[in-house]
Amino acid sequence: MRVLLACPYDWGAPGGVQVHVRELAAALRSRGHETLVLTPGRTSASEDDVRIVGTPIRVPYGGKVAPICFSRTSWRRIRHYLNVFEPHVVHAHEPFSPSTAMLTVLASSAPAVATFHAFHERSRLLTIAAPFLRSVARKLGASIAVSEAAAEFVAAVVDGGIEVVPNGIDVDRWSRAEPAADLPAGRRLLWASRLDPQKGFDVAVRAFARLATEFHDLVFVVAGEGRGRDALELLPPAIRARVEMLGAVPNVELPRYHVACDVFVAPATGHESFGIVLVEALAAGLPVVASDIPGYREVIHDGVDGLLAPPSDHEAVASAIARVLRESTLARELSRAGRERAREFSWDVVAPRIEAVYERAR
Numbered sequence: 001m002r003v004l005l006a007c008p009y010d011w012g013a014p015g016g017v018q019v020h021v022r023e024l025a026a027a028l029r030s031r032g033h034e035t036l037v038l039t040p041g042r043t044s045a046s047e048d049d050v051r052i053v054g055t056p057i058r059v060p061y062g063g064k065v066a067p068i069c070f071s072r073t074s075w076r077r078i079r080h081y082l083n084v085f086e087p088h089v090v091h092a093h094e095p096f097s098p099s100t101a102m103l104t105v106l107a108s109s110a111p112a113v114a115t116f117h118a119f120h121e122r123s124r125l126l127t128i129a130a131p132f133l134r135s136v137a138r139k140l141g142a143s144i145a146v147s148e149a150a151a152e153f154v155a156a157v158v159d160g161g162i163e164v165v166p167n168g169i170d171v172d173r174w175s176r177a178e179p180a181a182d183l184p185a186g187r188r189l190l191w192a193s194r195l196d197p198q199k200g201f202d203v204a205v206r207a208f209a210r211l212a213t214e215f216h217d218l219v220f221v222v223a224g225e226g227r228g229r230d231a232l233e234l235l236p237p238a239i240r241a242r243v244e245m246l247g248a249v250p251n252v253e254l255p256r257y258h259v260a261c262d263v264f265v266a267p268a269t270g271h272e273s274f275g276i277v278l279v280e281a282l283a284a285g286l287p288v289v290a291s292d293i294p295g296y297r298e299v300i301h302d303g304v305d306g307l308l309a310p311p312s313d314h315e316a317v318a319s320a321i322a323r324v325l326r327e328s329t330l331a332r333e334l335s336r337a338g339r340e341r342a343r344e345f346s347w348d349v350v351a352p353r354i355e356a357v358y359e360r361a362r
Contacts, residue, residue, distance in 0.1 A: 001358060003028055004087035004110070006078075007039035008099035010056040010067035014194070014224075016276045017093055017117050019251050020146075020167050024091075024354070025049060027168065027347040031355070036085045038078055040069030040100055053077040053100055068099035079107050089113060089358045095140070096133050096154065111141040111361040116162070119149040119273035119295055133157045141361030144354070149294040150273040163357060166298075167276045168350030171342050174283035177255035184244055186217035187325060190261035190286065192254055193268075193277055195226030200267035200291060202231035206314035207265065207321060212239045215325055221261055223249040258284035262331075263324050266290040267309065267317045275299045278306070279345045282338035287331050289320040305337040 007021040018039075025035040025047075035049050040056040054074030056067035078100065082090075090112045092101035105112050114137075134157055137143075143162045145151035151162040189208060195201045201224075208220045225248045232240060249257065258264070264281035266288065272295040279299060281288050288306035290296045300306035307323065309316035324331045343349070 001088040002034045002036070002085060003358065004082070004085055004090045004104070004108075005035060005037045006090065006092045006095075006101040006104035007037060008066075008068055008094045008097040008101040009040070011037075011039040011041035011045055011050065011052065012043050013056075013067050014248060014251070016167070016274075019276065020115075020117070021093055022047070023168060023170060023347065024351070027351040028355075031351060036081065036087070038081055038100055038104055040067070040074070051077070051081055053081070056099075066097065066099075068097055070098040070103065074100065075103050075107065078103050082108050082110070086110075089361060091115065091354075091358070092140075094118060095136055096129075096157070102136055105136055105139050108139075111358075112139055113142045113144065113357055113361045114140050114158075115144040115146065115165075116150050116154045116158075117146050117167075117273055118271075119147070119153045120271050130157050134159070142357045144357055146274045147295055147298045149298065153273070165350060165353045165357070166345055167274055167279065168347040169276065169279050169283060169342070169345055171283045171346045174255045174258060174280055174342070175285065175339065177259045177284070179260035180256040181260075183221060183257070183260055184219045184242075186219045187215065188219050188221050188261040188263075189321065190221045190223070190258060190264050190281075191266075192223040192249070192258070192264070192280075193266065195222070195224050195228040195231075197228050198269055198271055199226075199228070200269050200312070201226070201228040202234070203267040203269070203291075203312060203314045203317060204265050205231040205234055207267070207318035208243070209235055209239055210315070210318040211321055211325075212242060214322065218242070218325070219244055221257065222246060223254060223257055254280070255284060258286055261286060263321055264288045265317065265321060266296070267311065267314070268293060268296065269311050270294075272296055279342055282306070283342035283345075285335045285339050287324045287334040288338060289317060289324065291317075299341075301341070305341040306334060
């Protein structure tokens with residue numbers, strides 16, 4: 001098939017949707033399909049099958065900033081590439097976001113499939129926009145959500161069934177990476193996400209502050225940037241010196257840091273539809289400590305392949321991490337079970353399920 005994938009967010013910005021679209025396109029090509037990706041971007045794309053159709057603007061929404069593009073110029077470029085590529089199916093990611101994916105669905109006459117990635121406990125904006133969004137939804141031949149939480153979020157707007165197909169990852173890329181050699185000695189607690197309050201960075205910092213007094217060899221490795229960086233000012237200078245700030249690390253470079261660390265922490269406070277960062281950590285063999293929230297509960301089975309703690313409770317997060325650091329048997333078992341769990345999200349498993357949706361939509 002010729003599959004046109006539409007990504008709503010800045011191609012060069014860090015984000016789970018961009019990683020998903022990039023890796024899905026590669027998985028589809030490996031299975032014999034032809035792909036074209038339309039996306040906004042501030043710089044040119046290095047991939048041969050990616051076309052930048054507009055310049056994104058940063059729009060605050062739900063505690064985050066979405067780099068989206070909705071313009072007449074973008075509309076013309078999208079129509080051009082639809083006419084040239086003549087897709088058998090259009091796969092639009094987050095088509096309810098006013099950006100490239102929505103415009104592609106509206107402009108295309110090809111069968112359209114949507115994947116919904118987002119989750120919020122409630123959204124006043126979604127409710128207000130529902131009448132217009134239903135006109136977008138009516139053009140969809142099939143709908144996918146990456147989790148039950150994401151499906152529930154859009155169910156009031158999308159007619160018909162929504163199939164849950166999780167995010168996929170290249171498991172081998174995470175499990176077979178060579179460990180980074182440029183990290184401080186000691187046991188290492190890893191953070192790999194934006195430094196946002198919603199992601200719980202301040203919770204992780206407070207948990208590390210408590211742990212640092214008991215585990216004198218513990219280092220906090222932070223891969224990410226964001227406005228929540230100020231949380232580090234809570235730390236005394238001696239403990240702050242044990243935080244290794246890597247800055248924004250491209251996803252392709254992250255595996256070597258994962259396999260060089262001992263525990264992964266993800267204490268997001270909410271609004272997580274799935275938790276691809278958890279699957280990546282599981283694939284790398286890292287014991288995971290995460291918050292007990294919708295989306296994350298669909299990835300981690302508490303006490304089996306990871307540990308869940310109440311959201312916004314840094315004491316509980318610290319206690320769970322301490323268990324992993326103290327109990328070597330627990331750490332080994334979480335690592336083993338996590339690797340097995342990650343295989344369920346391999347592209348070898350996920351891509352055929354998406355292909356089946358394409359066939360039904362046609």
